[in-house]
Every structure is written in structure tokens, then in C-alpha cells.
Amino acid sequence: MKELTLQIRTSPHLKTTLSTDTIMLHVILSLIPVVIFAVYAFGWSGLTLMVTTTLSCVLTEYILNGKDKGTKALKDWSAVLTGLLLALTLPPGFPLWMAFVGGMVAIALGKFVFGGLGQNLFNPALVGRAMLQAAFPVAITTWTNAMAPDRFSSFIASSLTLPFLEPIKADAISGATPLSAFKFDKITTDVQDLALGFTSGSLGETCAVLIALGGLYLAVRKMLNWRIPVGILGTVAVFTGLLYLIDPSKYPAPLAMLFSGGLMLGAVYMATDMVSSPLSSIGVWIYSFVIGLLVVLIRIWGGLPEGVMYAILFGNALAPVLDKTIPKRIYGMPSVKTKTAKA
Amino acid sequence: MMNFLLHNKGTFHHGIHPPEMKDDTKALSIRQFPFPPVLVLPLSQHIGAAAEPVVKEGQSVQRGQLIAKANGYMSVPLHAPVSGKVRKIDYVPTISGKKTMGIYLESFPSSGQEVIEGKCIDLYTSSPSQILAGIQQAGIVGLGGAAFPTHVKLAIPEGKSCKYLIINGVECEPYLTTDHRVMLEQYNDIFMGIRYLIKALDPEKVIIGIEANKEDAYDMLKRKKPLDMEVELALLPVKYPQGAEKMLVTAVTGHEVPSGKLPIEVGAVVINVATTAEIGRLLPHGRGIQERVITITGPGIAKKGNYLITIGTPLRFILEQVGAEGVQEVFMGGPMMGVSVSNLDMPITKGTSGIVAFRQEQTLADRPEFACIRCGACLDACPLSLNPSQLGVLAKNEAYDLMASDHHLMDCFECGSCSYVCPSNIPLVQYFRLAKTIVRKRQTKPTV
Numbered sequence: 001m002k003e004l005t006l007q008i009r010t011s012p013h014l015k016t017t018l019s020t021d022t023i024m025l026h027v028i029l030s031l032i033p034v035v036i037f038a039v040y041a042f043g044w045s046g047l048t049l050m051v052t053t054t055l056s057c058v059l060t061e062y063i064l065n066g067k068d069k070g071t072k073a074l075k076d077w078s079a080v081l082t083g084l085l086l087a088l089t090l091p092p093g094f095p096l097w098m099a100f101v102g103g104m105v106a107i108a109l110g111k112f113v114f115g116g117l118g119q120n121l122f123n124p125a126l127v128g129r130a131m132l133q134a135a136f137p138v139a140i141t142t143w144t145n146a147m148a149p150d151r152f153s154s155f156i157a158s159s160l161t162l163p164f165l166e167p168i169k170a171d172a173i174s175g176a177t178p179l180s181a182f183k184f185d186k187i188t189t190d191v192q193d194l195a196l197g198f199t200s201g202s203l204g205e206t207c208a209v210l211i212a213l214g215g216l217y218l219a220v221r222k223m224l225n226w227r228i229p230v231g232i233l234g235t236v237a238v239f240t241g242l243l244y245l246i247d248p249s250k251y252p253a254p255l256a257m258l259f260s261g262g263l264m265l266g267a268v269y270m271a272t273d274m275v276s277s278p279l280s281s282i283g284v285w286i287y288s289f290v291i292g293l294l295v296v297l298i299r300i301w302g303g304l305p306e307g308v309m310y311a312i313l314f315g316n317a318l319a320p321v322l323d324k325t326i327p328k329r330i331y332g333m334p335s336v337k338t339k340t341a342k343a
Numbered sequence: 344m345m346n347f348l349l350h351n352k353g354t355f356h357h358g359i360h361p362p363e364m365k366d367d368t369k370a371l372s373i374r375q376f377p378f379p380p381v382l383v384l385p386l387s388q389h390i391g392a393a394a395e396p397v398v399k400e401g402q403s404v405q406r407g408q409l410i411a412k413a414n415g416y417m418s419v420p421l422h423a424p425v426s427g428k429v430r431k432i433d434y435v436p437t438i439s440g441k442k443t444m445g446i447y448l449e450s451f452p453s454s455g456q457e458v459i460e461g462k463c464i465d466l467y468t469s470s471p472s473q474i475l476a477g478i479q480q481a482g483i484v485g486l487g488g489a490a491f492p493t494h495v496k497l498a499i500p501e502g503k504s505c506k507y508l509i510i511n512g513v514e515c516e517p518y519l520t521t522d523h524r525v526m527l528e529q530y531n532d533i534f535m536g537i538r539y540l541i542k543a544l545d546p547e548k549v550i551i552g553i554e555a556n557k558e559d560a561y562d563m564l565k566r567k568k569p570l571d572m573e574v575e576l577a578l579l580p581v582k583y584p585q586g587a588e589k590m591l592v593t594a595v596t597g598h599e600v601p602s603g604k605l606p607i608e609v610g611a612v613v614i615n616v617a618t619t620a621e622i623g624r625l626l627p628h629g630r631g632i633q634e635r636v637i638t639i640t641g642p643g644i645a646k647k648g649n650y651l652i653t654i655g656t657p658l659r660f661i662l663e664q665v666g667a668e669g670v671q672e673v674f675m676g677g678p679m680m681g682v683s684v685s686n687l688d689m690p691i692t693k694g695t696s697g698i699v700a701f702r703q704e705q706t707l708a709d710r711p712e713f714a715c716i717r718c719g720a721c722l723d724a725c726p727l728s729l730n731p732s733q734l735g736v737l738a739k740n741e742a743y744d745l746m747a748s749d750h751h752l753m754d755c756f757e758c759g760s761c762s763y764v765c766p767s768n769i770p771l772v773q774y775f776r777l778a779k780t781i782v783r784k785r786q787t788k789p790t791v
Contacts (some may be wrong), residue, residue, distance in 0.1 A: 004662075007671050007706055008685050010773045012759030013678040013699075014361050014517060020713040020767045076713050118714035118767075225719075279719040279732070330751055331356065331727040332589070332602040 023223045024077035030083060030214035031269070037210055038203045040090035042144065043151025045159045046203050050087040052096045053128075056103025057083030064112045078117050080107050085125040087271060088204025089262060089309070090132070093144045093156030097163040098136050102128040122316045124272045126309055133309070143177055143200040177201045179261045180305035182252055194259035201261065208264040216270035224272050227281065231288025232267040232295070233258055239296045251300065263295060266308035276316040283322035291315040355590040358582040359724050359760045361517050361679065363556055368640045369520040371648045373528055376471045377664065378425050378450045381743045382655030383435050383690035384410070385445040390491045391417035396446060402429045406629055407459035410446060419482045419492050424653040425450040426457075436689040438675055448655065455696025466538055474543040474626070481625040482632045482693070487511060487522075487586065487615035488676050490694030493622070496614070497543055499607060506610030508546035509597055510537065510619055512553040512560065512682040513579065513586035516677025519697040521638045524649040526553070526560035530567040533616060534768050535623030537574065544612060550575045550595050551616070554585060583679060584758040590726050602754050617696075629672030637691060643670035643700030652691055659687035661698065672701040679759045713767035721761035721771065727754050731761035731771045738774035747782045755779070 005166060029195035038046045062070040073079070085102050106128025114120040133140050144156050176187035178199050193199050197207025205211075218224035236257055243251040258264070271277060271291055278287050291311045298307025387393035394411035404410055404423040411421040427450040435445030464477035479494040499505055510533070514522040522731030526533065537549060551574060553561045561578050568574055577595050584590055589600045591613055598609040606613055621632055634654060640647045652661065658673065667673075674681035675695050691698070721731035729751055737746045746752040752775060761771045 004667065004670055004673075004687065006673060006684060006687075007708065008683040009672060009707060010770065010776070011674070011676075011678070011680050011682065011757075012763050012772065013701065013705075013707065014763060015674070015680065015707055015710065015768070016764055016766070018766050019710070020716055021711075023716075023718075023766055072711075075711070115716060118716050122694060198722075274716045274718040277717075279717060279722055280728075328728060328730070330602070330729060330754070331593075332599045332604070332754065333751070334601075 004204075018222070019113070024081050026221060026223050027218060027269070028077060028081050030082060030206075030217050031088070033210045034088065034204050034207065034214060034265075035084070037197060037207045038088065038092075041146040041151075041197060041206060042203060044149065044154075044296045045144075045151070045156040048096060048155070048159065049090060049092065049094060049099055049203060050084060053087040053090075053103040053106075054083030056100040057086070057107050060104045060107040061112075064108060065116075067223045073086075073116065075094075076117060079107060082111070082124045082128075085204075086128045088192045088265060088269075088299050089125065089129050089202050091140060091143050092203045093142065093158040095136075095139055095161035096159055097161065098132060098139060101135075102132040105131045118275055120319065122313055123270050123276045126270055126313055126316075129309055130313060141180075141252075145200050146198055146206060166337055177261065177305065178256070179299065182245065182256075183305040188252070189260070191253070191259060194256060196280055199260075202265075205262040205265040208259040211264045211268050215272075217224060225274075225277065225284060227284045228272045228277060228288050229267040231285055232292040233263070235289050235292025236263065238293055239293065243296075243300070257296070257299070261299070261306045262308040266295075266312050267291075270308075271312045271315060274318060278319045278322040278326075280323065280326055280328065283319070283326050286322055286326075287315050288317055289319060344678065353594065354580050354582055355585065355593040355726055356728060357724055357760075358584065358590070358726050359763055360581070361583055363581070363761060364517045364640075365523070365556065366519050367522055367647050367650055368518075368638050369557075371520075371524075373524050373649045373651050374634050376650040376652040376661070378456075378653055379656045379660040380450060380452075381430065381657070382424060382427070382448040382450060382653065382690070383657050384421060384424070384448060385435050385437050385443050385692060385755040386411050386421065387437075387443050388421070388490060388654070388692040388694065389419050390489065391415075391419070391495075393444065394418060394421045396432055396444075397433075398429050398432075398446070400429055400431050403427070405459050406454075406456050407461070407633060409480070409631065410448075413479060417492060417495060419479055419484055419494075420631065421446075421482055422633055423448060424655055426454040427451050436686045436690075438689060451516055451553055457516060458628075458630060458633070461631070463629050464539075464626040465591070466535075466542060466627070469542070471543045471545075474539055477626050477629070478539075478543075478622060481621070481630065483618060483625065484693050485615055485620055486617040486621060486693065486696065488680070488694050488696050490692070491782060493614065493618055497540070497612065499544065499612075503577065503607050504610065504613050505544040505546040505607070506548065507592075508537075508540055508544055508549045509591060509595055509606075509611055509613045510549070510551040510616050511586060511588075511591055511613050512551055512557070512616040513591055514557070515581075515583045515586040516679055516681075517556060517583075518640050518642070518699050519638045519677045520640075520649055521636050521696050523557045523560055524638075525636055526557065527563050527621050529620045530564055532620035532623040533564070533570060534567070534569055534574075535627070536619035536621070537572065537623070539622050539626055540614060540619065544614070547610075548575065549573065550577050551680055552577045552579055552585075552591050552595050554579050556581045567709065573712060582585045584726055584760065587726070587756060587758060589756070602751065603722070626727040632693060633731070635691075635693065635695070636695040639665050640697065641699040641701055642705055642750070643673075643702045645668050654693055655690045657690050658684060658698070661691070662687065662700070667700050669702050670700040671703045672706045674699055679763070680757065710768045712769060715767055715769060718766060720764040720766065724760040724764045726758060727751070728756060731765075731775075734778075735769055735771050735774055738778050743778045743781050746778050751781065752778055754771075764772045
């Protein structure tokens with residue numbers, strides 16, 4: 001027998017094929033229909049917005065991690081995903097320079113200061129968006145209509161605003177989102193239009209059906225915790241259903257609630273971020289319930305028409321608390337009480 | 344409030360489903376493997392004190408002759424696996440990486456290889472303590488892989504009694520079909536072994552636990568079970584690591600073995616099915632253990648199979664016989680808990696249940712490590728419901744004492760489920776193994 005050169009490795013010698021970079025990549029791939037629809041509905045502005053935030057996130061990640069670790073940090077695809085998700089939560093005509101700043105904040109403040117991927121408390125894309133909402137309240141609530149006839153021939157005027165200048169607000173006001181239309185003017189939008197995305201809204205949040213399909217794919221591939229979207233959407237449906245039964249003229253219909261605004265995108269792609277959601281199943285159910293409840297509270301009684309972002313950020317803050325406080329029974333241990341009694 | 348120990352009967356909590364990979368060898372009958380020209384016999388093939396040689400260099404020995412005696416209670420003797428001549432008593436390579444003392448035995452090629460008969464341990468006239476002594480004299484240790492002296496395991500501590508005798512036919516490690524074939528082919532030995540064990544332990548109940556992927560073995564034992572014997576057969580759902588003692592106790596009795604305690608705490612004694620067969624085969628003849636069934640498999644092996652191999656056969660000889668072209672990694676035991684081999688001169692021992700060889704495609708090379716993304720997969724995998732994710736973070740920060748005091752590190756039995764599922768390829772088990780070693784060292788040697 002020829003002499004063998006043997007490799008030495010510690011057990012286990014088998015591993016699942018699922019790895020972190022493939023999970024991230026699949027999440028990105030599952031968003032492709034949403035991305036295509038966003039470009040279809042909002043034209044070149046939408047596409048450049050996505051390219052801008054993604055580029056901004058990738059560059060920030062690379063620069064912050066330094067020359068040596070930068071390439072390695074990009075290999076897990078998480079920066080690309082953050083950039084893409086951030087764009088999907090912004091108005092289609094959002095000024096590109098602001099979006100670029102948002103991407104930088106998402107990576108730098110949302111992730112890097114905590115110690116990088118896995119250490120962050122909040123969903124980085126939502127941190128970026130929250131900062132943009134605070135800094136540019138007008139730009140982030142300036143909507144454009146979907147399917148504008150000139151969407152492939154010209155940019156939405158506000159997109160190309162020069163840095164540090166106020167965006168041009170000419171045609172923008174026309175497209176109030178279904179949520180604000182209902183909240184402030186009690187105008188209801190057709191559920192079918194909401195589900196299919198023929199409404200105004202953030203770039204990637206309009207077509208609820210495509211988002212749900214992407215989530216379904218990920219859940220089947222076990223790359224997404226199905227409990228989170230089910231928990232959030234279930235809570236919203238039940239809660240608004242009850243309100244609707246009490247007074248249908250005052251409160252929105254549950255289906256309209258589910259399919260409008262950023263709820264679907266948030267429940268499927270934002271709240272499910274593994275890093276910032278709880279570990280245990282019980283924790284996940286509580287987390288989803290709280291997020292669902294907050295969404296309804298903010299949307300119906302709060303000052304803002306939309307509350308998904310704040311609800312999820314609050315849920316993120318709650319996650320470590322849930323992980324710490326939910327008792328966990330360990331095999332062969334009488335109860336968790338003994339540990340706390342000892343300490 | 345004691346009912347916390349009673350739940351989840353039929354299987355255990357969590358666990359994983361690695362690919363079973365048993366199809367290549369599960370239908371292949373056990374075949375005798377040729378004798379190697381020189382056997383390498385470490386004096387310590389078990390947990391406990393090494394055996395003491397009773398032969399001299401140059402001495403001729405007959406197959407089955409005692410060549411090293413047990414050194415105290417926590418030790419077992421060693422018998423000559425072949426007739427031959429003691430070439431030298433010297434350091435031998437072992438799987439742990441350390442060289443330990445051992446006997447090099449040259450086999451006589453033309454010898455008839457008859458086995459010396461010893462004093463029969465009669466099932467009906469022997470007392471329980473005589474049976475335990477007989478098991479020690481036969482050099483029997485746990486053949487499932489742990490190689491813990493069986494007579495020590497069978498000695499019930501003062502004040503405890505054996506309620507359940509559990510025969511472990513689970514074989515949850517992927518690739519291995521050793522116990523599967525033993526159950527199909529050596530059922531008479533198994534039932535004879537159970538008789539001895541019943542006599543020694545006087546259990547209230549005897550249960551043979553078999554995973555559902557070995558239904559033919561379950562049917563065989565059910566059919567061949569002696570009419571006068573009260574044995575329950577439990578067909579368990581396939582799940583790793585069900586063959587681990589604690590998990591099997593929970594699966595068949597519903598009780599949980601308390602943290603840091605042995606199964607006898609809940610009245611259970613778990614004996615591997617191949618060990619049981621060895622007891623049934625050796626004790627009536629007063630012989631010592633000389634050979635064992637080993638599955639040799641994996642994509643790198645040409646002639647896969649279940650072989651009856653003489654203890655002390657060097658790996659190099661085995662791989663030459665079965666053909667191992669392009670092999671990159673060889674390990675002893677199953678792929679989940681087996682240990683990589685660094686030196687082909689090391690022999691198979693009493694505790695070797697399998698030899699698996701991987702080619703480059705199967706090895707875990709080129710698996711970059713990513714940051715933990717808190718996916719929680721390890722929490723859902725850990726059969727003890729520990730938090731491997733958090734333990735991993737603590738290990739990285741070298742907080743070993745905290746891991747042991749607050750996070751139940753010492754309960755971890757290194758089944759590898761957490762490492763198996765981790766998408767970020769974090770070497771969790773490796774961390775825990777290291778942490779446990781350090782904690783044990785600190786506990787025995789208090790810091791000054």
C-alpha cells in the first residue's frame with residue numbers, strides 16, 4: 001500500500017451542509033422577486049436606490065474591518081443583505097445621498113460598534129432606517145405613486161437631490177400610502193391592490209404576496225424561523241379583527257392591515273434576523289406577540305401611520321431580556337429555581 | 344415535585360438526524376479477518392489502571408493465554424489474541440496520541456490457533472460476585488467505545504438496586520453496523536449474556552433498546568427470544584445521540600439521570616449489546632476476549648464490511664487488506680465521536696467499534712468559520728438542553744470556571760450535535776473538550 005498522508009481533525013467528522021454564508025445568500029436570493037417587482041413598480045429610481053445602499057453597506061463594512069479582515073467580513077454576505085433590506089424600507093424617491101448615509105449608519109452603528117456580526121443588539125438595516133427617519137423626517141415620508149408612466153424614462157426628481165440640500169417636492173405628495181390615507185383621511189384601499197403591490201409605499205414593502213412567498217421558501221429550507229412571521233401576523237390579525245368587529249367604520253379591516261405598510265416585509269425579513277431575535281421558542285412567541293401588538297397600537301392609536309420599524313426595534317431590545325429570564329430546564333436538573341437560589 | 348424526572352418517554356429531548364450511511368455494510372455478514380504478522384497490544388485498552396504483563400520477551404504464548412493481569416479492581420487483564428511469540432514489551436502508539444506500554448506479539452503463521460479453555464463460570468451455580476469476577480477475568484470492557492471495565496459498571500453501589508437492565512442496541516453513530524450485525528448473528532450469545540447479567544444484577548425489568556432503522560434486528564431478537572426469558576424489546580425512533588447512556592435511559596424509562604450522577608441513580612444499568620454477547624460467549628468457557636466485530640467502511644474503503652478482527656491488529660495491516668486508495672482521513676469509532684488517526688501503526692483495541700475512512704470530498708477541510716449568528720440551532724440540538732452558543736462565547740473568553748459553575752459544562756458528553764448543526768462552523772465540541780480538561784486539572788490541583 002502506498003503511504004497515506006492523513007489529516008487530523010477533531011470530532012464530529014460530519015456536518016450539516018447549511019452554513020452561515022449560504023443562509024445569507026439564500027435570504028438574498030429569496031428577495032429577488034421582491035427586487036424585480038420594486039424595479040417594475042418604481043423604475044430606475046428604485047434600482048439605483050438599492051444599488052446605493054448595498055454599495056454603501058459593503059464599503060462601510062470593508063473599510064471598518066480594515067484591509068485584512070474586510071474581505072473576510074464580506075464573505076458572509078450579511079452586509080449585502082443589510083444594504084438590500086435597507087433600500088426596501090425606504091421611499092422609492094428617497095434622495096440617494098441620504099440613502100448612502102443610511103447604509104453607513106446601518107453597518108457602523110447597527111453592527112460594527114457592537115462587535116460585528118452576531119453581536120449586534122438591533123437589526124442593522126432598521127437602525128439605519130431609524131436614523132434616517134429621525135434625520136430626514138420629510139424625505140422619508142415623501143411617497144411616489146407606483147407604476148408611474150415615466151418611471152423608466154426619468155428619475156424621480158427627489159432621488160438626485162444634491163447632498164445637504166432639501167429634496168425637490170414637486171410631484172411627490174401625490175402618493176400618500178394606504179396607511180396614512182386611512183389614518184388621516186379614512187380612505188380605504190382595495191385589499192387586492194395591497195396584496196399585489198399596486199399602491200405607493202416603501203420600495204420593497206408593497207407586494208405582500210411576493211414577500212410572503214420568499215418567506216415561505218426560506219421557512220421550508222429551514223433558514224427562517226416560521227414562528228416569527230406567524231406570531232406577528234397572527235397577533236395583528238386577531239387584534240385588528242377584534243377591533244374591526246367592534247366598529248368597522250372606525251378601525252381598518254384585518255386583511256388591509258396585514259397587507260399594508262411594512263408589516264409583511266418586517267415580519268418576514270426584519271424580525272426574523274437571527275442575531276436580534278430570541279433563541280428559545282417560548283421567547284420567540286413572546287417576541288412576536290409583542291411586536292404584533294405594538295404594530296397595531298402604533299398604527300391605530302399612535303401619532304404615526306406606520307409602526308413596524310419601532311415595534312421590531314423594541315422587540316430586538318426585548319430579545320436578550322427574554323433569553324435571560326425565560327427559565328430553561330436542563331437535562332437531569334431538578335428545576336431552574338435552584339440556580340437562582342444559589343446565586 | 345419528583346415528576347420532572349418522568350417525561351418524554353419513547354425518546355429523549357432534542358438531538359439531531361445526521362445521514363445514517365449504514366446501507367453499505369448493514370447487509371454484510373460478519374467475516375473473519377486474517378491475522379496480522381505482528382500484533383500490537385497496549386496494556387491499557389480500558390479506562391483505569393493498565394494491566395501488568397506476566398510474560399517475558401521471547402516467550403511463546405498460546406491463543407487465549409493470560410499475558411497481562413489486572414492491576415487492581417479498576418483494571419482488566421489481557422489475553423493473547425493469537426498463538427505466537429512475545430517479540431518485545433515496549434512503547435506502543437495509541438489513539439490518544441500518547442505512547443503507552445504494550446506487548447508486541449508475533450503470530451505463528453502455521454499454528455492451529457486453538458484457544459485455551461479456562462474455568463467455566465457456571466450460570467446456575469455461580470454467585471453474582473463470581474460472575475462479576477468472571478467478567479473481569481475475561482477482560483471485558485464496554486465494546487460500544489467507552490471501554491469502561493464492565494465488572495465495575497455492574498457492581499451496584501451500597502443502598503441502590505437495579506430496576507432496569509438496559510441492553511444498548513441503539514448504535515446511533517452514522518456508518519457503523521457492528522451492533523446491528525451482532526444482533527442479527529449472535530443472538531444466542533446475547534441472550535446467554537443477558538442470563539448472566541440477570542443473575543448478577545437481579546433487575547426488575549430487562550429492556551433491549553433498538554433504533555427503528557434496525558427493525559430486522561428487532562424482529563430477529565423478538566423471534567429468537569427464549570420462552571422462559573422476560574425481556575422487553577423497545578423499538579426507538581432514530582435520533583442521535585440515543586446510544587448515549589443517559590439518553591437511552593430516558594428513552595426507555597422516561598427517567599432523567601441526575602446531573603453528575605450515574606444511571607444507577609434512577610435504578611438503571613446500561614450494557615452494550617456486543618458486550619452482552621461477549622459475556623454470553625466467554626463466560627461459559629472461562630476465556631478472555633480476543634477479537635471483536637468492527638465495521639470498516641467509508642467512501643475511502645474498497646472492501647467495506649463487518650469483520651471479526653483480532654485485538655491488536657495494526658491499522659496499516661487492516662487498510663492494506665481492505666484497500667484504502669486516496670484516503671485522507673481515518674478515524675476510529677463513528678464519525679460523530681470517533682478520533683482521527685495520526686499513525687497507522689496503532690492497533691485496534693477492545694473499544695474500537697468502527698474504522699471509517701474519508702476521501703478529500705468527505706473531510707471537513709475548507710469550512711471557514713463565521714461569527715455566531717445566534718440562530719439557536721445548537722440549542723435545539725443539545726440533548727442535555729445546554730446552551731452551546733453561550734458556552735462557546737465563554738470558552739473563547741477562557742471563562743472556563745464560569746462555564747462549569749453556571750452553565751453545566753461538565754454535563755456535556757461531547758456528542759458533537761452542536762458542532763454538527765452550527766452553520767458558522769464554530770468548533771464548539773473542541774472548545775468544550777478543552778474547557779473540561781482545564782476545569783478538571785484546576786479541580787485536582789488547586790491554584791496556589
